[in-house]
Amino acid sequence: MSSRGGKSTTSGSNPVPGKPRSIGAALSGWVWFGGSLALTLVTAGLLAWVPFVHAAIRMRSAALGRRAAIYAGLAVLVVILVAVTPSTAQGDPIGTTSGLLSTLMALMAVAMMITAVVQQWSLRRTLFPAGSARTRTRADAEAASNPAVAGILAARARRDQARELAAEDPLMARELRIGRPDLARTYDDGGLVDLNSAPAAVIAHICELDPADADAIVTAREHHGSGLSNIDELLVLAEMPMHTWEVIRDRAVLIAT
Structure with missing residues (x-):
């Protein structure tokens, strides 16, 4: 696994931030989300698990x-409740208990x-990252005359x-000691933090996280045992708030243990 310009990549499948990214990926993401949304709503949530299996x-x-297994289990539970709920030939509930079961379902x-829809929305960009080549070109042009922008782009390159x-x-x-700004070193890694080894306080500082979120990352890596190898999987595993994803991808590295 390697990460480029803040975006985690696996086998070179994801684009590199700082370079133009495919607009086709954005369209694919919207198609995926539209299909997931339709599947979830049309089936009243019973097939909400399918997009998560794909993801x-x-x-x-x-x-x-x-x-995905949780959604599938809930769908099975709903089907069972439908089967055991007494109802008339027209499908109307019979009695107070039936009414309560119908309300619960x-x-x-x-x-x-x-x-499911909220989670599918957050997964859309993770599965199909996309960006604007036009925006990146403007940033590159700005760097020529703005030292602050040039410094940021240089750090990304490092x-x-x-x-x-x-x-x-x-x-x-x-x-x-890449990704370990808390240790003495001479190599300039551009401001990375190794989520496989750095202390929670360092992760929180570099990735601009609340201490509780940094602790969740440390807990996730300790639970994993053999070391994490995919930043996108870590974001889900540690249940990171979606607004933190971009910064984590930009600053994080996962060095094999």
């Missing part, structure tokens, strides 16, 4: 697989649909190089 396979994420269906080095030679990356 789990695409991202190779066990966490997303578990999420309706609330479960609504909750599943709302939750992070690109450091990530490539870490992917090709993890041992050297550890010796250079």
Whole structure:
């Protein structure tokens, strides 16, 4: 796994921020979300698990697989409740108990649909990252006359190089202490933090996170045991708030342990 310009990549499948990204990826993302939305709403949440299965396979994420299993389990529960609820030939509930069960099923269906749609929306950009080449061109042009912009782009380039080095030679990356600004070193990695080894306080500082979110990352890596290898999977596994994803991708590196 390597990450370039703040965007985690696996086998070179994701684009590199700082360079133009495919508009086709954005269209694919909207098509995926539209299909997921239709599937979830038309089936009243019963097939909300299907998009998460697709996402789990695409991202190779066990966490997303578990999420799909939860939605599938809830769908089975709703079907069972429908089967055991006494009703007339027209499908109307009979008695107080039937009415309560019908209300419970309706609330479960609504909750599943709302939750699934929100989560599918957040997954859309993760699965199909897209950006504007026009915006990046403007940034490059601005860098020529604005030292502050030039400095940011230069730091991104150093992070690109450091990530490539870490992917090709993890041992050297550890010796250079890439992603460990808390340790004495001479190598300039452009402002990275290694989520596989850095303390929570350092992660919080570099990625601009609340201490609780940084602690969640440390807990996730300790639970994983063998070391994390995919930043997108970590975002899901540690349940990071969606507004933190861009900064984490921009500043994080995962050096193999």
